[in-house]
Amino acid sequence: GDSVTQMEGPVTLSEEACLTINCTYTATGYPSLFWYVQYPGEGLQLLLKATKADDKGSNKGFEATYRKETTSFHLEKGSVQVSDSAVYFCALSEGIKAAGNKLTFGGGTRVLVKP
Amino acid sequence: DSGVTQTPKHLITATGQRVTLRCSPRSGDLSVYWYQQSLDQGLQFLIQYYNGEERAKGNILERFSAQQFPDLHSELNLSSLELGDSALYFCASSVAFQITDTQYFGPGTRLTVL
Numbered sequence: 001g002d003s004v005t006q007m008e009g010p011v012t013l014s015e016e017a018c019l020t021i022n023c024t025y026t027a028t029g030y031p032s033l034f035w036y037v038q039y040p041g042e043g044l045q046l047l048l049k050a051t052k053a054d055d056k057g058s059n060k061g062f063e064a065t066y067r068k069e070t071t072s073f074h075l076e077k078g079s080v081q082v083s084d085s086a087v088y089f090c091a092l093s094e095g096i097k098a099a100g101n102k103l104t105f106g107g108g109t110r111v112l113v114k115p
Numbered sequence: 116d117s118g119v120t121q122t123p124k125h126l127i128t129a130t131g132q133r134v135t136l137r138c139s140p141r142s143g144d145l146s147v148y149w150y151q152q153s154l155d156q157g158l159q160f161l162i163q164y165y166n167g168e169e170r171a172k173g174n175i176l177e178r179f180s181a182q183q184f185p186d187l188h189s190e191l192n193l194s195s196l197e198l199g200d201s202a203l204y205f206c207a208s209s210v211a212f213q214i215t216d217t218q219y220f221g222p223g224t225r226l227t228v229l
Binding site: 031032034036042043044045046049051089093094100101102103104105106107108 | 117119146148150157158159160163165170171173205207209212213214215216217218219220221222223
């Protein structure tokens with residue numbers, strides 16, 4: 001079955017540092033890939049998505065490129081802020097008929113940005 | 116604000132009891148999904164409805180059931196509750212059921228079983 005593996009946290013950074021969260025996936029078809037962010041005490045918010053190979057998703061300074069050859073979708077930001085402190089989830093939607101278009105999530109990576 | 120509403124925000128109950136969680140999707144969305152978030156299992160898909168019909172089932176226990184009503188709101192019923200059912204339950208909605216469709220999540224219902 002499909003699965004998502006992302007680096008374990010917590011990741012602790014200083015403000016203005018670069019952030020990279022690695023995400024790799026296993027899927028039998030051609031999934032869509034997503035990054036969601038969960039701020040403390042809140043639900044999940046879509047950060048960005050990519051629906052086909054070599055697509056780059058971007059939002060709020062975050063970027064991720066759908067790499068089919070390496071089955072990866074790493075999240076990057078060049079300069080983080082304290083407000084970026086959250087848990088980040090990588091997810092895929094494969095669309096196998098029996099599974100609908102459910103999201104399969106990675107374990108989440110907690111990021112803490114210190115001033 | 117995603118436009119997806121969930122009630123109640125918090126629920127505290129005892130083992131063996133039954134509870135109902137409610138979700139209203141974004142205006143115009145026909146698909147509703149339920150997910151469970153727990154410390155040991157992470158985020159897991161439970162079930163999906165599209166326009167009133169069950170479309171896909173995930174790791175949903177037999178003690179749990181759900182439905183989507185004609186007005187498209189959905190309810191998740193949890194019965195014979197056990198301590199291990201304590202978790203955050205999220206509802207999400209999307210326009211349809213394409214793998215490219217974005218799922219928008221509600222704020223969640225935190226269930227505590229004592």
